[in-house]
Amino acid sequence: MTPAEPATMSEAEAVAEAEGRPSSGGMTLHSIQCMRFVAATVVVIYHAYISFVPAALAAPTVGAAYAFGFGKVGVHIFFVISGYIMYLTSFGRPGRFRTGQFFLRRLVRIYPIYWIFVALYLAVTAMLGIMPLLSPMQFAGMLALAPASAPLVIGPAWTLSYEIYFYFVFGIIMILGALRGTIALTLVFVGSIAVGMVLHPANPLAAMATNALLLEFCMGVWVARITTRHALPRGIGWAAVASALVLYGAGLAWGYDRAPSAIVWGVPSALLIAGMVVLEQTGRSGLMRRLSWLGDSSYVLYLCHILLITLVLALLRTMGLAVPLALLMIATTVGAIVFAALFHAAIERPLTALLHRAISPRRRLVAAA
Template structure:
């Protein structure tokens, strides 16, 4: 469920920002500031990603590196390439063609640091995802327990190195980013859960504290502290609290039903900026739409985008996965991603 909520937060932020900049002034001065809180969804995604990696590769389970990397590549790239092609085509049709060189386009399609966002803006986070998957897969070759220790140590040293050595290069920025700490925090929560060491009490309290910290961050100002502190810490606490709560009791039918939307969160993350672009073009043709307050546009837009993502996930993404695994009697199980 948290994947769906995090994705919706990001969508609300982006569509509100797009309409507030181009069209009608928001209802009140702080409206854009409050909607910008949606950027926290990225931090939640990173924590969830680390959690899922360990949860789906628990201690005691033989780690098949080839299978792991194949599943991750199939989960990330095919639907990403399809969406990237849609972005390129639509931008040509509306007279806003991308000015991409061959090197930049290749970097975007491969999700390389510095170029990942050249076609789909939010795809910069996917460069982090791919790096994390690479490091996780290599670390797990040493065994689940030892591998997780190696991963935590490596990322911690990398972040420390980045704080000491400043190099102006996208790859260095990525491999030393403090955002990597959110991945390993999520991985640690996952390990506590699958190893049976996660406390069963106090989950609700930690969840409430996380929400309070989010509120404190809004009140204090988004730039008062590094994002990994301002949003990373409460994001870790939120996932920890929810994991503890669900470990103590089975999730309700409502939570399970809402969790269904988490499966399409990756498709939502990929497609929503294109939908924002189309909505802006539509508003330019329909003055009444452009005159509406951004908040009134953002909420129904997010719901509509979710429906599009559901269609994309079930009718396209899952079928693509089936086509790409023809030797199996049934499609390769859809591996979860912390990304939307």
């Protein structure tokens, strides 16, 4: 028995867990899948903009740079979703939480695909003559997603360091149970953030462990707990989504760099996720259901897009081309989405399912018998 795979877990639920799809009662939560895709896509658009402005010989305006900077919100949506999924897959079904199996499932979900893309990045950058020179310690830290080294090859991988740290703390604390664990998790993160505000630690690990971004994971955990234990009316869902949009707009208008991002972007992201889940629970899931499949490859999309941008930039330099910025951004974003979907279907999905089955206690018991 595992935290995400109690003895009563169905085959459909097991496959969903292996692919990283949040499910409840064997049914995929299409709202969460859609938001995973949206979060990854806005990050891609933001990185495409800041990368292609020089290549397109376009002078970035302050207003455009600020507006595209909104794409950073995708990271905050991801963090809220991560907290939501961890609670849902651990406590959304009957079964005892087991820290060991929780860690195994998280490591299998994150590291193998990440290492594949590290190899791809190193191969491509070596071919282009721009491969980063890393010391053995830096290389080991990068592979382990240590905070100081995680972004040395894949820039956006710094967020995975936060994911790994959250998994570590969640896996230990949630042995207390759903409610007591959620309260304790929140208190630990709030306390560590308060310490960080006083000490301002310079050590990368300590700085991460005291960063206010950790609150966004807690927000996701609380959203999952509330929406799985209470049948909220549809009006609450619409109100939460509307409030999120208003707060996003207010952050843009007021200045999203004038306050901690956990407040400016984290709070509306939590409201957005809560509202979308409630709307799906109350029957408003038609569009979400049609777009849900795009969320399956969101992890690959997040990992691959900088590599594709790098290849496009190299091609532009080699051919001496100046392509309109809008065309570059659209083509690269669409290309990244297509590549991610194909990679997910051909490699990520079968590999993760295989590894998931390999660590399944039930499968091992059957094999031993």
